[in-house]
Amino acid sequence: MVKTGTGDDGPPVLGVAGIGRMGTPIAGLLSRHFRLGAFDVIPARRDAVTGSQWHPSLTALADASDVLVTVLPGPGEVRTCMLETLPALRPGSLWLDLTSGDPNLTAQLADEAERRNVAVVSAPMGGSVAEAAAGNLVFYVSGHDDAVERAAPILETLSGPDGVHRAGTRAEDGQIVKLLANGLWFANALAASEAMLIGQALGLGAAGLHKLLRDSAGGSRFLDDHLGRLLDGDYLTTFGIDRIVEELGTIHSMSRTANVATPMLDASARLHRAALERYGPELGELLAVKLLEEQAGRQLRN
Incomplete structure (x- = not known):
């Protein structure tokens, strides 16, 4: 068992709230290294994770946990979960949130947690279900230094080499960085796909054009790691378009708070909303990108 510096003599008890698409492999991996409890609002998921103790409610999970790990779909679920569990968490415990959420909500909940003497680390994750199962996720981590130190063994269990990136000391800092990173990826995916559609329509082969653009000054992580999957017909069915629209809406709210105009990110948000519709x-x-293909009357394929 791995210790997380909770201050007692035995290994800490982790409680995972959210046994869904990402929470299942995360809980499965953690159960091999920590004492683990689990809960999900869908009772049928209780058998998804072996080696863990299922709890009948969020409050029961929180009360039994030294570290509460939330792996939830979005900020709405985080709000609902934490309004119920914060009063049940023991003073001195730790809340580790792996959800990609809303910086404002994270800051509000962190303030309430601090009043209850509960430490908070925000570590929104990046990666797929397969990467979660393999312990190869990426995290943008923020919180007070002592809290981050306590969370480190958990995050290191779930991440690959150099997969834990320190974002700041405020709980919301990791959320800000993760949202901006996602916004850039979504916009770049659209811009790169538009360029590919132009080239293909003008007679260039998709595979050859992909290689040339990937190695050009306009290269990107999308061109390196993801366009090839699109060319094989994979639209990356690991994240919902509704959640993307939700994240882009949060980025827009962030831009208004910062008083920064974002015409490029706003254009991306409009197209993603159209795809949701x-x-x-x-x-x-x-x-x-599939919507762009429909509008262009052609598909990007090898």
């Missing part, structure tokens, strides 16, 4: 709340990080 076209396809509904389906899984697919590249459904906005």
Whole structure:
């Protein structure tokens, strides 16, 4: 068992709230290294994680945990969860949030947690279900130094080499960085796909053009790691288009708070909203690219 510096003589008890698409492999991996409890609002998921103790409610999970780990779909679920669990967490415990959420909400909940003597670390994650199962996720971590030190063994268990990135000392700092990183990726995916559609329509082969653009001054992580999957017909069904629209809306709110105009990110948000209207709340990080393909009357394929 791995200790997280909770101050007692035995290994800490972790409680994972959210046994869904990402929470299941995360809980499965953590159960091999820590004493683990679990809860999800869908009771049928209790058998998804072996080696953990299922609790009948969020408050029961919180009361039994030294570290509460939340792995939830978005900020709405985080708000609901923490309004219920914060009063049940023991003073001196730690809340570790792996959800990509809302910086304002994180700051509010962190203030309330501090009043209750509960430490908070925000570590929004990046990666797929397969990467979660393999312990190869990426985290943008923020919180007070002592709290981050306590969370480090958990994050290191779940991350690959150099996968833990320190974002700041405020709980909300990791959320800000993760949202900005996601916003850039979504916008770049659209811009790169538009360039590919132009080149393909003018007679260039997709595979050759991909290689040339990938190695050019306009290269990007999307061109390096993800366009190839699109060319094979994969729209990256690991994240819902409704959640993307939600995140881009939060980025827009951040830009207004910062008094910074964001015409490029706003254009990306409009196209993603149009994709949500076209396809509904389906899984697919590249459904906005699918909409571009429909509008162009051609698909990007090898």
